[in-house]
Amino acid sequence: MRLSSLHTLLALNFALLANAQKNSTWNLNNFNNLVTFGDSYTDENRLAYFINHNGSAPPVAWQQPIGLNTATGGLSWARYASIYSNTTLYNYAVSGAVCSNLITPRYFAAINAPFPSIQQYELPAFLADSAYVTANGTKFFAGTTSDTVYAIWIGTNDLGNDAFLTDSQVPNKTLVDYVDCVSSTLDSLYANGARTFVLLNLAPLNLLPQYATPENGGYAATKFFPDKGPNATEISYRMASSVATTNAIFAYKTPFDVVVARRWPGARVANFDVNALMTDIWHNPAAYLNGSAPLNVTGVIDLCDVTGSNCTVKADKDSYMWYDELHPSEQTSRVIAREFVGVLSGGSKWAKYWA
Template identity: 55%
Template structure:
């Protein structure tokens, strides 16, 4: 489906379950704690530089600064303004995630740049325990504070991975694991809302761009830069794409499968997609007196040192210098960051742009992108989606048995399922919102893994399903005759739908039709949002959130979830 691309690349909010949640973040957003490098630093590196390399003392109140690496205020300053929140900024210009992986020297103090793992997080932890006149120095209520981390620009950059300058035997996965290790400590200190900002499209920054896109040679940040700018640009592109793909998949694994951060909510804010959108659609974002400029930069410094020169109309530039986004770009980042926390509608990315590749997971709670089928598919054409939607399927707790379900969208009940546990077939009748019967789902009396869906009073199966347990096999194979209008060449075609598990615990499953992922099913595991049934072994009744592509019958998806979900109750109590 051609629609908005993601600002909020992936939201993992284990605690919420409504199809259209109030927001991803806290009910009340009062404080932001940020970690990172020069893309985020306000004035912390300045302290190191002006105090012979000594770190700020515990309880240091960081002054605001309108002369940061952006040429003005940094994005965190604007978040504080736009959302009226406290800002506690621990980012340090030049930082990497860990100096045990990619150490870089700050020549001004003849020592390493302070890193996230070895300095920033410990500094935050010390401040969090500090009191002034009996009052906590940091105002960071767990349910009102968001923690951001945006790190990697220096880790992947010159004098680090791109120049093969990392510590021996260290790789990019070590840098990525370092990010989660840093968040482990913040989580242990009470952090519950996290925004992991993925890597910017560094191959578009003048420091790493190709010559035709404004790439520069030797400069203040890389005096001995190799002459082959194209090779450098493509290697950076490869590094960034690789790291961002790992963040995209490792984050849901750590949160949903490994349960590394129980009770926490995570968002991966897609900085790559956002800044690509800005780069390819500059006139929508830059309002200076000169034409928008995304390949040049505002601040020019001679390689030999000396006075730097700033060009006029700074609000026309995407980049302040060879590496850093401009103040205007930081304002855009801040606007979108606040939207992430509030769960607002995200920025658009034109469908024609192949460089905005990621998807919007704002409402999908860790559900990857879906793809429309080649033509509509349905067992009930009236229920075909006109656009991508999120539905919630709940195994109802009221009856003593576990055969009743409700299916909702945007708080509205679409279908209900009423079970007949006294029948050998474990019959379940699907009803529309008015109560009219739609289908009856039955197990075969001789095989509970084989199911048949019939119209009320009918004797013919309009859909058949087979549950499987073999390793690497689909969890279910469903066949049905398509009731939707479709191309003449496909009118006699029988549709085969497969459900594949995406993890060992069947927490995430994908619905595949003709090699297209038309739906993702996420089983919610947080007990705080699950209802208790009337007797074991189904003490906690299962609940699912389902992302459905355009052109797919919602009643069909409801049937599929009920089919594959009939085994979920056996392990939900362990969730």
């Protein structure tokens, strides 16, 4: 065996052994700030700002109000995670976002432009905010290298309709480009001083009512996917394959980047398997949902026709896993937030840790 190959194998084996133990380098008490990037699963009201200001972005050092009615029908998982962990939240997620508009641009008529993405908007917005000094000489962003955790949850739109699912990506772009985009985002954050990262993998999109098989409660068409077509089973299977492939890339690429390639020296990265968590909610709802109505993992709270009209809203919202055909409910978001705090504590069964 070549020496370089042996070194790589030994490094990975050591990393796997270290990861089997509770990661004592992660301590919830060390974190004062949480910075999040993502899409509607995380957004509070950034997209609303773009809509209400003719497509213009929020100014540098924008004081984002707490989103009380997000895509979950309530608070986002990021807000709950901030509350549960007693950290200050800097949330740059934008509904509809993808990782890069150079890979899967998605046009949004309300702003006459593609949805603001992580690479083209969210990341530059944070970098500008992190360097901003107010008139009285204080920094807008209070985070430091040691007390801030950065979380990225992106992919629902990248892999969805009007993107990879419907072969609408930029020619010659693949799922590997999407994964590389996430890694590139970490490169930029690392260069700006970030050292602690949580990567949330792709949710089980094939279980969403929008993409599920008919047997699992999938809808023939939705307001988010009105031209879905007749073969819902094929769509669901293709989505399941794309999600599994991409999450497998994340699972093996992260330890390689951190341990073998030493791409981010001195950094800590946790892979939060939110896919496994949400799949467990789907199979074992009684362990997570707590509404008074019968527990429901296939239906939705807010159901509209394909034009977004004639909506009906269910009561007992905590009984539902999904808010609408594309988004988790507030109760699901609470669970994700609770387990995210467990990841920060260093001993989560849903996470693997690399350093």
